[in-house]
Amino acid sequence: MEKLVVTGGAELNGSISVSGSKNASLPILAATLLTREPCTIRRVPDVSDTNYMLQILRSLGAEVERASGTVTVCAENIHADAPYDLVRKMRASICVMGPLLARLLEARVSLPGGCVIGDRPVDLHLKGLAELGADVSVAGGDIIIKAENGLHGKRVHLFGKHGPTVLGTDNLIMAATLAKGTTIIEEAACEPEVTDLVEFLNRMGAKIHGAGTRTITIEGVGQLHGADHTVIPDRIEAGTFVIAAAMAGKKVTVRRARAEHLESLFTVLRESGYKIDVDGDRITTGRIDNPTGCELITEPYPGFPTDMQAQLTSLFATVPGISVVTEKIFPQRFMHVAELNRMGANIQLEGATAIIKGVKKLSGAPVMASDLRASAALVLAGLCADGETEINRLYHIDRGYEHIDEKLMELGANMRREKA
Numbered sequence: 491m492e493k494l495v496v497t498g499g500a501e502l503n504g505s506i507s508v509s510g511s512k513n514a515s516l517p518i519l520a521a522t523l524l525t526r527e528p529c530t531i532r533r534v535p536d537v538s539d540t541n542y543m544l545q546i547l548r549s550l551g552a553e554v555e556r557a558s559g560t561v562t563v564c565a566e567n568i569h570a571d572a573p574y575d576l577v578r579k580m581r582a583s584i585c586v587m588g589p590l591l592a593r594l595l596e597a598r599v600s601l602p603g604g605c606v607i608g609d610r611p612v613d614l615h616l617k618g619l620a621e622l623g624a625d626v627s628v629a630g631g632d633i634i635i636k637a638e639n640g641l642h643g644k645r646v647h648l649f650g651k652h653g654p655t656v657l658g659t660d661n662l663i664m665a666a667t668l669a670k671g672t673t674i675i676e677e678a679a680c681e682p683e684v685t686d687l688v689e690f691l692n693r694m695g696a697k698i699h700g701a702g703t704r705t706i707t708i709e710g711v712g713q714l715h716g717a718d719h720t721v722i723p724d725r726i727e728a729g730t731f732v733i734a735a736a737m738a739g740k741k742v743t744v745r746r747a748r749a750e751h752l753e754s755l756f757t758v759l760r761e762s763g764y765k766i767d768v769d770g771d772r773i774t775t776g777r778i779d780n781p782t783g784c785e786l787i788t789e790p791y792p793g794f795p796t797d798m799q800a801q802l803t804s805l806f807a808t809v810p811g812i813s814v815v816t817e818k819i820f821p822q823r824f825m826h827v828a829e830l831n832r833m834g835a836n837i838q839l840e841g842a843t844a845i846i847k848g849v850k851k852l853s854g855a856p857v858m859a860s861d862l863r864a865s866a867a868l869v870l871a872g873l874c875a876d877g878e879t880e881i882n883r884l885y886h887i888d889r890g891y892e893h894i895d896e897k898l899m900e901l902g903a904n905m906r907r908e909k910a
């Protein structure tokens with residue numbers, strides 16, 4: 491096990507480059523199962539989640555090669571059983587279900603467990619696939635899904651009590667690409683990662699319209715062919731570095747970002763008084779003297795992303811005044827709060843709302859990483875805390891951030907990885 495020891499107080503300067511999106515890579519890699527022909531996916535980040543996905547594709551029978559950020563997959567001869575020991579490690583593995591069902595008319599994928607950010611149901615995934623004609627059953631912790639009479643296009647409503655489902659939308663789109671007839675998904679997720687998946691699928695010969703809106707239409711086709719695709723920049727990584735710059739930076743530029751994917755973050759930071767300068771794919775910002783607290787509610791895209799809530803809670807911990815953060819996507823996603831309070835923050839939880847009273851300074855302490863984004867939030871807090879912050883269970887961060895410590899050290903941060 492490794493830990494990260496962050497010594498607070500260093501001023502960040504300079505620029506870093508954003509990696510390819512983890513959350514776009516995962517469904518796009520799963521989509522390579524839809525064709526017997528080879529596919530090339532570029533700018534796939536080297537993080538444990540994408541590496542788990544490559545292991546799952548190999549275990550399904552696909553040939554997989556990775557050369558730094560470029561992955562080639564040839565799923566000529568595959569079978570339908572996704573291995574429990576791999577699937578249980580990463581909930582997003584559920585997105586192999588749609589392509590397996592479309593290609594083989596069957597799939598066996600273990601039910602993803604819950605995780606620290608809360609219950610992770612897949613009822614909407616299963617409801618959508620059943621609407622296309624699949625028979626769904628659960629046995630021994632596995633989802634067993636079959637479509638003996640094939641899949642047939644349908645109008646499907648995909649909306650749960652917390653809004654649309656990102657991977658549920660992905661699964662349904664992928665299943666519908668080879669269904670007979672046309673599928674219309676209503677209340678679809680609009681995240682940029684869904685749009686990137688659709689771009690890849692259309693390159694493979696799919697006929698999909700409406701990505702990025704709440705209504706997506708998929709005309710089924712006979713088969714899909716191989717394609718070459720470069721994954722979009724990771725907007726959550728980019729946003730995490732923009733927040734790091736606002737907390738501890740003099741002048742920091744985040745390069746190779748898609749600024750249009752970060753509008754909701756810029757709105758909150760500008761409301762708080764920060765100056766955000768956007769020039770093409772470069773975003774520049776830094777600390778200011780008197781930021782003010784504000785209100786934040788997480789919502790489905792284009793609203794403020796739940797995946798940046800923990801990082802912004804870290805920022806608000808030392809912003810004078812009161813800030814209020816309400817988590818509407820994963821109401822329990824506050825594992826970082828207890829750890830931030832150990833560092834001297836003053837955050838009260840009331841249900842799915844955090845009331846943050848800004849304190850002058852945080853103080854370094856040994857803290858525990860829990861989920862990917864909570865861990866990133868603790869690194870950011872350590873950057874501007876007095877003394878040393880030890881972040882244990884670093885594997886949580888390595889799931890979704892490509893060399894976050896190296897990139898922050900390039901900007902001048904003072905930190906080191908150690909054996910825990």
Ligand code: EPZ
Binds near residue numbers: 614
């Ligand atoms: C994706 O997860 C992301 N993961 C998550 O990022 C992100 O937090 C989430 O979308 C929300 O934006 C990937 O893309 C790999 P959902 P997903 O289905 O698709 C409920 C990270 O940090 N729901 O959009 O699994 C669910 O409980 C990760 O990179 C149902 O009720 O999330 C939640 O409250 C964490 N039934 C809400 O919908 C279902 O069948 C949104 O979940 C499915 C979901």
